[in-house]
Amino acid sequence: MxxxxxxxxxxxxxxxxxxxxxxxxxxxxxxxxxxxxxxxxxxxxxxxxxxxxxxxxxxxxxIQSISKVFALTLALGKRGDAIWHRVGREPSGDPFNSSILLELEKGMPRNPFINAGAIVISDILLSSHQPRETIGEIVRFVQSIAEDDDIYIDEVVAKAEDRTGFNNAALANLLKANKNLDNLPPHVLGVYHHQCALAMxxxxxxxxxxxxxxxxxxxxxxxxxxxxxxxxxxxxxxxxxxxxxxxxxxxxxxxxxxxxxxxxxxxxxxxxxxxxxxxxxxxxxxxxxxxxxxxxxxxxxxxxxxxxxx
CATH class of the missing domain: 3.40.710.10 (DD-peptidase/beta-lactamase superfamily)
Structure with missing residues (x-):
């Protein structure tokens, strides 16, 4: 083969x-x-x-949204099936950054791989740490499973996402308004944008x-x-x-x-x-x-x- x-x-x-x-x-x-x-x-x-x-x-x-697989794996390890009370498991049928279903369904994202769902997963990971610690935990986890320390956050990409991520900010604020975000939206978005900026x-x-x-x-x-x-x-x-x-x-x-x-x-x-x-x-x-x-x-x-x- x-x-x-x-x-x-x-x-x-x-x-x-x-x-x-x-x-x-x-x-x-x-x-x-x-x-x-x-x-x-x-x-x-x-x-x-x-x-x-x-x-x-x-x-x-x-790697951008591929990082959502690793973040989900970590979140399941921390909270187990309790995460499914905050994010669904159904295909959305909508673009990855859409807010339409999130608004219609009162802040419950369809799945953890659309942006709204991944922001909830970042919030779950952030709940037991400070943002910098959470980002470090994600990087170390990916380094560990890849058995390679030469994996890091591209800070240029992360900062660019923070500057231009207005749609993600709208999703985070909509989640917060519907009581599906425990932490402050800027803190959650900082974690989310950094995990998406993983370079591999x-x-x-x-x-x-x-x-x-x-x-x-x-x-x-x-x-x-x-x-x-x-x-x-x-x-x-x-x-x-x-x-x-x-x-x-x-x-x-x-x-x-x-x-x-x-x-x-x-x-x-x-x-x-x-x-x-x-x-x-x-x-x-x-x-x-x-x-x-x-x-x-x-x-x-x-x-x-x-x-x-x-």
């Missing part, structure tokens, strides 16, 4: 290198607008510790997500990170909600749990086999990586990795 996987990754890199339609980079966060749309990286981490990659897989990028490479991200493809444990060290049941639940949410209002189309085309970010990254899991990270900065109309989605579609089709049948 390894030889075949290497060949497939190289094929995909060649096929997508000269693609004429690459999507549009996220220009509402100024540092992301400056990223070269020609960048493309992909990495696959197998359960025996083999890491196979192609393209710009060692170059760091802003495809190789680091694939390593960090490996536990979700292995029933909650690191299959190399055999260290358990979350319970089997909790890993299943996180994967289920990635499958149904990980690509916002494009989640159904992604499931239809690719067929594995995954979480996207507006930095152009996608973290995907193939249960029992591997974790995958792909990066291509250009986004489609839903805010998901255009070529990243295509790369995962090609990879899972050629390797027979859809969870719906092989």
């Amino acid at each position: 390894k030889q075949r996987l290497r060949a497939v990754l190289n094929e995909i890199e060649v096929e997508l290198k000269n693609a004429t339609t690459r999507g549009k980079v996220a220009d509402y966060i100024p540092p992301l607008a400056q990223v070269d749309p020609a960048k493309f990286g992909i990495a696959v981490m197998l359960h025996d510790g083999t890491l196979i990659s192609a393209g710009d897989a060692q170059e760091k990028f802003s 490479s495809c190789e680091q991200l694939a390593c960090a997500g490996l536990f979700l493809s292995a029933s909650g444990r690191n299959p190399i060290s055999n260290h358990r990170i979350v319970s089997v049941e909790r890993a299943l639940r996180i994967n289920a949410l990635m499958m149904t909600c990980g690509h916002y209002d494009g989640s159904g189309d992604f499931a239809f085309r690719v067929g594995v749990p995954a979480k996207s970010g507006v930095g152009g990254g996608i973290l995907a899991t193939v249960p029992g086999i591997a974790s995958i990270a792909v990066w291509s900065p250009g986004l489609n109309q839903h805010g998901n990586s255009l070529l990243g989605t295509r790369a995962l579609e090609l990879l899972c089709r050629r390797m027979g990795w859809s969870i719906f049948g092989r």
Whole structure:
């Protein structure tokens, strides 16, 4: 399988290198607008510790909303199923930054992967710490599961998000008005914007997500990170909600749990086999990586990795 996987990754890199339609980079966060749309990286981490990659897989990028997977994992570890009293588990069908359903449903976000839901998760993490301590806890957790200390917050991106995140501020204030935020909105947003500014490479991200493809444990060290049941639940949410209002189309085309970010990254899991990270900065109309989605579609089709049948 390894030889075949290497060949497939190289094929995909060649096929997508000269693609004429690459999507549009996220220009509402100024540092992301400056990223070269020609960048493309992909990495696959197998359960025996083999890491196979192609393209710009060692170059760091802003993981943005992919960080919501790690924040959710931490929040579940702190509060368990009590978090579901404050955030739902249903697809929204709306854009990731929409406030319409939040207002209609009186401050109860549909799921933890839309912005409103992720802001609630940040509030839960913040409740036992100061903002700086909470941010440090998130970074250390991701470093720990990736087994790599060279993972950090890109402060330029974090500060830019604080300056331009007016929509997130509106969501936080709406949550506070509906009594679904315990801390002050600026403090919660500081945590949220910093976690989104985590800088990682495809190789680091694939390593960090490996536990979700292995029933909650690191299959190399055999260290358990979350319970089997909790890993299943996180994967289920990635499958149904990980690509916002494009989640159904992604499931239809690719067929594995995954979480996207507006930095152009996608973290995907193939249960029992591997974790995958792909990066291509250009986004489609839903805010998901255009070529990243295509790369995962090609990879899972050629390797027979859809969870719906092989």
